[in-house]
Amino acid sequence: MNNTVIDAHNISRVYNPETIPVYAINNVHLHLEKGEFTALVGPSGSGKTTLLNLIGGLDKPDSGHIIIGGTDITSLRANELINFRLHNIGFVFQSFNLIPVLTARENVEFIMLLQKVKRKERDKRVIQLFKQIGLEDKMNNRPVQLSGGQQQRVAVARALASKPQFVLADEPTANLDSAAAFNLLDIMAKLNKEENTTFIFSTHDQRVIERAKRVITLVDGKITADTAAVPLTNHKLIVT
Amino acid sequence: MWLLKMAWKNSWRNRNRTIITMAAIFFAVILSVITGSLQDGIFDNLVKNMVSYYSGYIQVHKTGYWDEQILDNSFASGKITEQAILRHENITGLTSRLESFALASSENLTKGCLVAGIDPDNENRITNLKDKVVAGTYLYENDKSVLLSKGLAGRLQLNTGDTVILIGQGYHGATAAGKYPVKGIVQFGSPDLNDRVLFMPLPAARELYGAEQMLTSYVISLRDPARLATTAERLQLAIGNELHVMTWEEMMPDVKQHITTDSNNMKIIQGILYLLICFGIFGTLLMMMVERKYEMGMLVAIGMRKIKLIGLLMAESVFTLLSGCALGILCSVPLVFHLNRHPLRIGGETAEIYKRFGFEPIFPTSTDAIHFVSQGLIVFCIGLLLSLYPLYKVVRLNAVTAMRK
Known part of the structure; x- marks a missing residue:
């Protein structure tokens, strides 16, 4: 059985190609298998967010191919890409980005409504997800009534609601205090372990890096290290 | 359904912004309804004043009379024709006239005038002639006396109780001559009418002109003047081709032209109003x-x-x-009806000028439902058109660029 989730070959993303070309991503190869819990690290401007945008189908590479679950997403048209993202990729953003007018439950349900999932199945999935993130009692709260950590847990539940092939998280703990960040990491690690959910997240946060099973280091748009994570203090390859 | 629910919630996420937008739409609808209904109300009132002077909303003549207004182009009155006219549900009444020209003389003075043989009771119902009597008394059907317009009486230096002599050409070339006591003086706002009209009862006029049973026109009043054109068309079908139906618009094309010109000016003002609405909503x-x-x-x-x-x-x-539109329409209804019942009144010298020309110095509103519906729809369509801008932005939206802070 093929366990490959992401297979990116020779991908490059160049800004200002006609004036002064800037290689945000330069000839990167990336291979991720199901169930990985991967951190993408590197200094600011190293290309972490660009790489996430490319493998998340939000941006297109100038060269190379990205194959997700057997589909070459670089050949998809804009509308097909939106549909592909809906069914295959979960997103967690740095600043939570829940829809403010909807309750926590409605935010999680929203993705399934877009997927036209039947009500009975939606209800079942919502309850299951809220149990997993430990917020069953906050289901009917609006985002503004939740703490930052709680909002980010709801965002994780929303990302998982569509049963995606993998979840992309861009600096998920950047706006959280330590306790909330650890709590979120525990939940993500639990979901990774129990549901075999694939997570890939960009981060500067050492706490996150220490919890990752694999750490990919980007510098100037190139992967400079790709290794199983060890505590940062003992890791010589990671560039910050 | 969930999309509508979400849209409703989104509409209220920024309460102040939504209220500002709704207020802009609300006031836009109210202002445009008032402007439109005021414009039509003023013109309706102008027409009402004009037609109630003399012409009525519709007149029926013998075909060819309007081009050559002589007694030989008169027609025989008949109950059947009158009943056919009155059968139309939009017609509230008619009066018969025999009109011709004559020389009116006093002791030393002579002046050409329009002699109108009228049915005093019906004439008063349609043109309120009795209200225009400023000296003496109104006519009865069997009177052998006349009412002189004030300007004409002045020119001839005649007063009530004096005698006026009329000389003219009667029906089929006969000589028309007679002398009549002046029973009253009438005053019109229109200087043209005021200087040249003389009224006498229809039987007396027929006798003067030797035109027994003859008429030159039926003057008709309407229940709903807005249906002028359709009423005229149906009436023409009902009375046949020997008689010709004319609307006030055909008889007074200069007034119609004035209204059209003023309407166009008003459209420019409404255009500016719509432009302001656009800025409000677009902002x-x-x-x-x-x-x-x-x-x-x-x-x-x-x-x-x-x-x-x-x-x-x-x-x-x-x-x-x-x-916004629904609230605007709901609030404009009582406002427009109030301004219809209690019209804006002009004061000072302008009011005096209006009165001098026989116009009521008021600006009433028209309560025609079309104003509420059309102005509401126009503002709604402007809003919808402007809403295309966000849609255009969505079509061109790039998720990565949009999320870049």
């Missing part, structure tokens, strides 16, 4: 786009198709527009 739409750009990028990123996002924004616009 809030721009605010909304800036405020929600990141969120829209996020929605597209997580898998919301742009067509659904467009539907969501469209539904939000429709909710706001419908609420």
Whole structure:
């Protein structure tokens, strides 16, 4: 059985190609298998967010191919890409980005409504997800009534609601205090372990890096290290 | 359904912005309804004043009379024709006239005048002639006396109780001559009428002109003047080709032209009003786009198709527009009806000028439902048209760019 989730070959993303070309991503190869819990690290401007945008189908590479679950997403048209993202990729953003007018439950349900999932199945999935993130009692709260950590847990539940092939998280703990960040990491690690959910997240946060099973280091748009994570203090390859 | 529910919630996420937009639409509808109904009300009132002087809304003549207004182009009165006219549900009454020209003389003075043989009771019902009597008394059907317009009486230096001598050409070339006591003086706002009209009862006029049973016109009043054209068309069909139906617009093309010109000027004012409405609505739409750009990028990123996002924004616009328009229409109804019952009154010298010309110095509003519906629809359509801008922005939206802070 093929366990490959992401297979990116020779991908490059160049800004200002006609004036002064800037290689945000330069000839990167990336291979991720199901169930990985991967951190993408590197200094600011190293290309972490660009790489996430490319493998998340939000941006297109100038060269190379990205194959997700057997589909070459670089050949998809804009509308097909939106549909592909809906069914295959979960997103967690740095600043939570829940829809403010909807309750926590409605935010999680929203993705399934877009997927036209039947009500009975939606209800079942919502309850299951809220149990997993430990917020069953906050289901009917609006985002503004939740703490930052709680909002980010709801965002994780929303990302998982569509049963995606993998979840992309861009600096998920950047706006959280330590306790909330650890709590979120525990939940993500639990979901990774129990549901075999694939997570890939960009981060500067050492706490996150220490919890990752694999750490990919980007510098100037190139992967400079790709290794199983060890505590940062003992890791010589990671560039910050 | 969930999309509509979300649109409704989104409409109220920024209460102040929504209220400002709705207020802009609300006041736009009220202002445009008042402007439109005031314009029509003023013109309706002008026409009412004009037709009640003399012409009536519709006249029936023998075919060819209007081009050559002589007694030989008169027609025989008949009950059947009158009944055919009165059968029309929009016609409230008619009066018969025999009109011709004559020389009117006093002791030393002579002047050409329009002699109108009238049915005093019916004439008063249609043109309120009795109210225009400023000296003496009104006519009875069997009187052998006349009413002189004030200007004509002045020129001839005649007063009530004096005698006026009329000399003219009668029916089929006969000589028409007679002398009549002046029973009253009438005053018109129109200088033209005031200087040259003389009224006498219809039997006396027929006797003067030797035109027994003959008429030159039926003057008709209407229940609903807005249906002038259709009423005239149906009437023409009912009475046949020997008689010709004419509307006041055909008889007084200069008044019609004046109304058309003024309407066009008013359209420019309404255009400016609509432009202000556009700025009001567009400003809030721009605010909304800036405020929600990141969120829209996020929605597209997580898998919301742009067509659904467009539907969501469209539904939000429709909710706001419908609420604003509906409230505007609801509030403008009592306002327009109030201004119809209690019209704006002009004061000072302008009022005096209006009165001098026989116009009431008032600006009433028209309560025709078309104003509420049409102005509401126009503002709604302007809003919808402006809503295309956010939709255009969504079509061109790039999720990555939109989410870049």
